[in-house]
Amino acid sequence: MQKLLNRIAVSVRKSPVIWAIGVLLLAWLAGRARQNPVLFAQFLVDGIRLGFVYALVALGYTMVYGIVRLINFAHGDVFMIGAFAAFFATTRYHWSFVPAMVLAMVVCAFLSVVIERIAYKPLRDAPRISALITAVGMSFFLEYFTALNFVFTPNFIVFAPQPLQFKSWNVLGVTVSNIMFVIIAVGTICLVALYYLVYRTKLGKAMRAVAWDKPTARLMGIDVDLVITFTFALGAALAGVGGMLYVVAYPQIRTFLGVMPGLKSFIAAVFGGIGSIPGAFIGALTIGMVETLAAGYLSSTLRDTIVFSILIIVLLLRPTGLFGEAAKEKA
Amino acid sequence: MKRRFLSLIVVVLLLGIVLSGCKTATTTAKTVKIAVVGPLTGAQATFGEGNKNGALLAIEEWNAKGGPAGYKIEYVLGDSQCDPKAAADVAKKVVDEDKVQFIIGAVCSSETIPIVDYASTKKVVLMSGTSTSAKVTVDDSGNTKKYAFRACFIDPFQGKVMAGFALNNLKAKTAAVVLEVGNDYIIGLAEEFKKAFEAGGGKVVVYESFVKEDTDFSAILAKVKDANPDVFFVPTYYDKVSLIGAQAKQKGITSVLLGGDGWDSADLDTAAVEGGFFSNHYHPGDSRPIVVDWIKKYQAKYNKVPDALATGGYDAANLVLAAIDKAGSIDPDAVVTAIEGISYDAVSGKITFDAQHNPIKAAAVLKVQGGQVLYEATVNP
Numbered sequence A: 001m002q003k004l005l006n007r008i009a010v011s012v013r014k015s016p017v018i019w020a021i022g023v024l025l026l027a028w029l030a031g032r033a034r035q036n037p038v039l040f041a042q043f044l045v046d047g048i049r050l051g052f053v054y055a056l057v058a059l060g061y062t063m064v065y066g067i068v069r070l071i072n073f074a075h076g077d078v079f080m081i082g083a084f085a086a087f088f089a090t091t092r093y094h095w096s097f098v099p100a101m102v103l104a105m106v107v108c109a110f111l112s113v114v115i116e117r118i119a120y121k122p123l124r125d126a127p128r129i130s131a132l133i134t135a136v137g138m139s140f141f142l143e144y145f146t147a148l149n150f151v152f153t154p155n156f157i158v159f160a161p162q163p164l165q166f167k168s169w170n171v172l173g174v175t176v177s178n179i180m181f182v183i184i185a186v187g188t189i190c191l192v193a194l195y196y197l198v199y200r201t202k203l204g205k206a207m208r209a210v211a212w213d214k215p216t217a218r219l220m221g222i223d224v225d226l227v228i229t230f231t232f233a234l235g236a237a238l239a240g241v242g243g244m245l246y247v248v249a250y251p252q253i254r255t256f257l258g259v260m261p262g263l264k265s266f267i268a269a270v271f272g273g274i275g276s277i278p279g280a281f282i283g284a285l286t287i288g289m290v291e292t293l294a295a296g297y298l299s300s301t302l303r304d305t306i307v308f309s310i311l312i313i314v315l316l317l318r319p320t321g322l323f324g325e326a327a328k329e330k331a
Numbered sequence B: 001m002k003r004r005f006l007s008l009i010v011v012v013l014l015l016g017i018v019l020s021g022c023k024t025a026t027t028t029a030k031t032v033k034i035a036v037v038g039p040l041t042g043a044q045a046t047f048g049e050g051n052k053n054g055a056l057l058a059i060e061e062w063n064a065k066g067g068p069a070g071y072k073i074e075y076v077l078g079d080s081q082c083d084p085k086a087a088a089d090v091a092k093k094v095v096d097e098d099k100v101q102f103i104i105g106a107v108c109s110s111e112t113i114p115i116v117d118y119a120s121t122k123k124v125v126l127m128s129g130t131s132t133s134a135k136v137t138v139d140d141s142g143n144t145k146k147y148a149f150r151a152c153f154i155d156p157f158q159g160k161v162m163a164g165f166a167l168n169n170l171k172a173k174t175a176a177v178v179l180e181v182g183n184d185y186i187i188g189l190a191e192e193f194k195k196a197f198e199a200g201g202g203k204v205v206v207y208e209s210f211v212k213e214d215t216d217f218s219a220i221l222a223k224v225k226d227a228n229p230d231v232f233f234v235p236t237y238y239d240k241v242s243l244i245g246a247q248a249k250q251k252g253i254t255s256v257l258l259g260g261d262g263w264d265s266a267d268l269d270t271a272a273v274e275g276g277f278f279s280n281h282y283h284p285g286d287s288r289p290i291v292v293d294w295i296k297k298y299q300a301k302y303n304k305v306p307d308a309l310a311t312g313g314y315d316a317a318n319l320v321l322a323a324i325d326k327a328g329s330i331d332p333d334a335v336v337t338a339i340e341g342i343s344y345d346a347v348s349g350k351i352t353f354d355a356q357h358n359p360i361k362a363a364a365v366l367k368v369q370g371g372q373v374l375y376e377a378t379v380n381p
Helices: A002-014 A016-035 A037-068 A075-092 A097-123 A128-146 A178-200 A202-212 A214-219 A224-249 A259-272 A277-298 A300-317 B002-025 B045-064 B084-097 B109-121 B155-169 B184-199 B218-227 B238-251 B289-302 B308-327 B332-340
Strands: A168-171 A174-177 B031-038 B072-079 B102-104 B125-128 B148-150 B174-180 B203-210 B231-233 B256-259 B277-280 B344-346 B349-353 B363-369 B372-379
Touching: A002 A016, A016 A037, A016 A277, A037 A075, A037 A174, A037 A178, A037 A202, A037 A224, A037 A259, A037 A277, A037 B218, A075 A097, A075 A128, A075 A224, A075 A259, A097 A128, A097 A224, A174 A178, A174 B238, A178 A202, A178 A224, A178 A277, A202 A214, A202 A224, A214 A224, A259 A277, A259 A300, A277 A300, A277 B218, A300 B203, A300 B218, B031 B045, B031 B084, B031 B308, B045 B072, B045 B289, B045 B308, B072 B084, B084 B109, B102 B308, B109 B125, B109 B148, B125 B308, B125 B332, B155 B184, B155 B231, B155 B256, B155 B277, B155 B363, B155 B372, B174 B184, B174 B218, B184 B203, B184 B231, B203 B218, B218 B238, B238 B256, B289 B308, B308 B332, B308 B344
Parallel strands: B031 B072, B031 B102, B102 B125, B125 B148, B174 B203, B174 B231, B231 B256, B256 B277
Antiparallel strands: A168 A174, B277 B363, B344 B349, B363 B372
16 A cells, blocks of 8 residues: 555656646546536446446457467457357347357357467567558458358348346436346456466466466476467457447447447557556446546547547556556466 | 440330330320439339339329320430439430420439539429438529429428427427437438427427447436436437437436437337337328328339338429429429429328428328337428
């Protein structure tokens, strides 16, 4: 605690203007919240719901970056494939919620492994920019290939009937729904499971070792390629869950569905400190909240501008993100 | 390309047949030549098909009655392909070669505008059944194009209609309005609704905009929920309102959803907008005798239910022919004066024209109920 306070004090001395702006913003928010606390609470609740979906996607970005230093831009499109897998399982084959989610995870994991083998592995020793460009190309390929008429068509599809019977409750004027609880519960379970896997199992230890130092890890008898493949699969499985939860909350699917959530999750990962698992989670919740508050108190048309400004500000002022320094262990 | 060439040959052959028919017909003393223009090939071919069927039925009926003011009607078809360039070519052909005095069409505003601009220079009067862009009848500096008319309402008019419906039929006092930035159609409807709703004593409590890429509307909807208005006007296309409606239901918003003809699609998520109302040009469920009669006639000839485009074509042709009948001549200036002063009972409602050659007429308000779109009311402006 003392250490944290010291760090904050140092930071305030170093850049007082930014802290002043931050405090002013918070004061302004508090003022708006006092005017209509119920509305403010509703914004927060909606922001958390959105944040949990972003968190599931941001984790994939951060893990893959941590281990191979690649920003996998196709990740948002894997998220879209997860949404489609869940959609077909529930509406065409009448699977229930959990099996559909497992299917989305498996499909995304498989797809991501294939992408890694075809597009990224041959470039592992090439300059990092080559792999990055390939990732962008892969993203466009997934978007436009699936938009072909014989794949998913470019038109949107209404996600109905839903795998969950929708219910909502009024708690002190704030509307909460079962979908929200499911998103938060599933998100939390995934996070806890991931944390356990990365920090409490041998495989997790291997992942951290590969992230830290590949040649040495290989010398210690770790199958580096297998660990990297596993990391891609794990990140993609989380994106699959995220994709399904996203279309349950916003029941309309299109092949370009993953673009915006993908970019915003990327910003969340950068904001939290790319490579850091807790950073991705905190970053995603923050971005979700900033988004709803910006749309609520300023304007929906400004929302994306504000979120993307965060990316620029973070890159300018603190390129390592919130947890970039503190997180010594990478996964 | 090959198919287009083939269809071109077919069109030319058909025109040949029509023209040869014309030659034998010119033996009777008085004739009037009319071009029926619309997209007959391409992606919007079904639009042109309806327009053509409706217009030809009207021409047939007038001919059976002996023609307007005793003129026998001859017609030619033009394929404008919903494309400004093809439309410009068609305009030159029907005006200079076929020497028509009147044009019924076209369908898409983008094709009607170049046709109007060429036809007007030759004093050829045009009446479109379905082109809703304001620019069809008004030029860039705001002057009315003398020889151009339309039989359908323009986009912003629907905002006025829905405001009237909310105030009078639903007895609404408060409204929320959302719009998509950068879409003229949606902005036009939203602004007109707000103006008319406030002029009628209502209050717009939420007026929010969003961008095309948005899928999460929770912040806007939280505000709508907080303000709890009587009606919620969402004049977007069917894809966005499906999404907004679904999220509004999740939020427990009970305000009645309202919209415009952008909702009119087989892909509309009827569960998401259940209980909502939207305006449209016409609905086959309308029980007025003229509508029932029209559907019966159309079905007898074409074996299907007329859509809004067929109705537009029929009304447009009838308006021009009734005006010729009233003027007693086919002199373009006399017919323009006749149309300007007409009061005509069309299938889509009683039509008179304003100074900008837009019809003043009722709109059909439809209700989404139990997964179906039903006729609710006819609303006069």
